Amino acid sequence: LPSVPAPPQMRGSRSKALPDRAVVNCQYSMATFSTGERRRRPHGDRQAGELALHLKQTFEAAILTSLFPRSQIDIYVQVLQADGGNYCACVNAATLAVMDAGIPMRDYVCASTAGLAEDTPLADLSSPEEAAGGPRLVLALLPASGQIALLQLSARLHQERLEAALEAAGEACRALHAVMDRVVRERLREVTALMGD
Amino acid sequence: MAAITMRLPVARRAVGPSAPRGGEKHLVAPGDTITTDTGYMRGHGTYVDEEKLIASVAGAVERVNKLVCVKALKARYNGEVGDIVVGRITEVQQKRWKVETNSRLDSVLLLSSVNLPGGELRRRSAEDELAMRDYLQEGDLISAEVQSVFSDGAVSLHTRSLKYGKLAQGVLVQVSPSLVKRQKTHFHDLPCGASVILGNNGFIWIYPTPEQKDEEAGGFTTNLEPVPLSDREVISRLRNCIVALVNQKLMLFDTSILYCYEASLPHQIKDILKPEVEEEIVLETRQKLLDLEG
Numbered sequence: 418l419p420s421v422p423a424p425p426q427m428r429g430s431r432s433k434a435l436p437d438r439a440v441v442n443c444q445y446s447m448a449t450f451s452t453g454e455r456r457r458r459p460h461g462d463r464q465a466g467e468l469a470l471h472l473k474q475t476f477e478a479a480i481l482t483s484l485f486p487r488s489q490i491d492i493y494v495q496v497l498q499a500d501g502g503n504y505c506a507c508v509n510a511a512t513l514a515v516m517d518a519g520i521p522m523r524d525y526v527c528a529s530t531a532g533l534a535e536d537t538p539l540a541d542l543s544s545p546e547e548a549a550g551g552p553r554l555v556l557a558l559l560p561a562s563g564q565i566a567l568l569q570l571s572a573r574l575h576q577e578r579l580e581a582a583l584e585a586a587g588e589a590c591r592a593l594h595a596v597m598d599r600v601v602r603e604r605l606r607e608v609t610a611l612m613g614d
Numbered sequence: 615m616a617a618i619t620m621r622l623p624v625a626r627r628a629v630g631p632s633a634p635r636g637g638e639k640h641l642v643a644p645g646d647t648i649t650t651d652t653g654y655m656r657g658h659g660t661y662v663d664e665e666k667l668i669a670s671v672a673g674a675v676e677r678v679n680k681l682v683c684v685k686a687l688k689a690r691y692n693g694e695v696g697d698i699v700v701g702r703i704t705e706v707q708q709k710r711w712k713v714e715t716n717s718r719l720d721s722v723l724l725l726s727s728v729n730l731p732g733g734e735l736r737r738r739s740a741e742d743e744l745a746m747r748d749y750l751q752e753g754d755l756i757s758a759e760v761q762s763v764f765s766d767g768a769v770s771l772h773t774r775s776l777k778y779g780k781l782a783q784g785v786l787v788q789v790s791p792s793l794v795k796r797q798k799t800h801f802h803d804l805p806c807g808a809s810v811i812l813g814n815n816g817f818i819w820i821y822p823t824p825e826q827k828d829e830e831a832g833g834f835t836t837n838l839e840p841v842p843l844s845d846r847e848v849i850s851r852l853r854n855c856i857v858a859l860v861n862q863k864l865m866l867f868d869t870s871i872l873y874c875y876e877a878s879l880p881h882q883i884k885d886i887l888k889p890e891v892e893e894e895i896v897l898e899t900r901q902k903l904l905d906l907e908g
Contacts, residue, residue, distance in 0.1 A: 519686035
């Protein structure tokens with residue numbers, strides 16, 4: 418559940434304000450009811466900080482920050498149901514939020530996980546699949562240009578298997594892109610029809 | 615036992631105009647190539663990558679001769695010289711006030727750009743600086759005109775006319791700037807008994823029509839007399855009508871607000887906010903507007 422408090426705002430962080438670009442600030446939190454067991458502390462743990470940092474890096478690559486000097490873009494994401502691929506869900510949701518807010522971006526950012534289960538590449542791992550301990554690859558892709566915004570690998574993976582896993586993640590991202598694109602275009606059509614000329 | 619009404623929301627399809635007007639619009643999303651022709655100049659909402667012009671926001675492509683730009687559906691207010699804006703004072707600084715309009719950076723109202731009591735051509739002295747807070751405090755609403763735009767996009771305002779200044783009693787409605795139609799004048803006196811200021815930044819101010827146009831000293835004195843009940847009802851109805859128009863994404867200008875008000879008269883004021891009543895009223899408004907043009 419992302420919210421981008423409508424586009425860039427210049428907040429009190431003037432000391433951190435960069436004179437020629439915008440600063441992207443991300444905050445990630447999980448609802449207490451999102452995982453199997455009820456979490457005690459939804460904010461402030463290390464995983465949240467790391468995910469927020471990854472989100473920040475991804476969006477700094479995707480948003481055209483040089484258009485907004487001295488301002489700050491805030492992205493707040495809250496996970497309601499976690500079943501593997503938290504980071505990916507956040508990236509996909511935040512992409513749609515940023516697009517809705519009218520902030521210029523290079524392209525959609527689609528993210529997906531991929532893994533290997535005995536030589537078969539799997540895409541979009543669910544939480545039992547992640548917990549099984551196999552290698553896990555997270556890919557955030559800009560579909561139109563094919564550029565990679567973030568690539569993360571946990572556990573060891575043989576070099577020969579990398580291609581296959583990367584392929585699987587790439588395909589999943591492209592499928593996601595098709596779905597998101599369809600939704601965005603429908604919404605555009607609806608709103609332009611309502612607004613008239 | 616008091617009766618309680620419960621309403622369960624259901625997904626509604628927005629009812630648009632029956633006949634699509636104008637030509638087909640070219641709708642794009644970020645990452646779409648608009649054209650590979652290098653003859654075009656790029657405008658807002660686009661960027662160039664390897665000789666291809668690519669869209670950076672989701673919206674409709676607008677082409678004026680050789681200039682291509684993409685207009686986003688919903689974006690913050692971009693100031694243009696001559697626009698009327700309604701804003702709220704956020705800070706009082708040394709020689710200026712910081713005003714919040716719905717834009718990317720806070721707007722600026724310089725001390726030299728306001729009318730001070732005592733005449734037009736007075737020099738601004740040190741006492742004026744110290745007395746700044748007496749004129750405009752944090753939280754006050756003002757109406758002003760855009761004087762100029764700084765290079766980073768911040769907007770500089772001025773209230774150098776008697777029709778601008780601090781706003782007293784009324785209701786503020788915040789909408790998206792893209793829904794306010796550009797017109798010759800943004801101050802309207804509606805025949806139903808209230809006046810409205812349509813700020814280009816999406817802030818709309820509805821207030822009771824003043825009886826006589828008195829010449830105040832620079833527009834800083836506020837009229838705090840109690841507003842009669844009939845005026846208050848008119849203002850609440852207008853506010854609900856504007857919210858209904860915004861939900862159905864109809865452009866806001868004086869005629870559309872007036873027609874919507876007339877269409878809503880049969881209903882109770884608080885019913886206007888219900889989705890089905892909203893749709894009905896806005897449909898009627900659209901119909902009247904089409905009749906007006908046709």
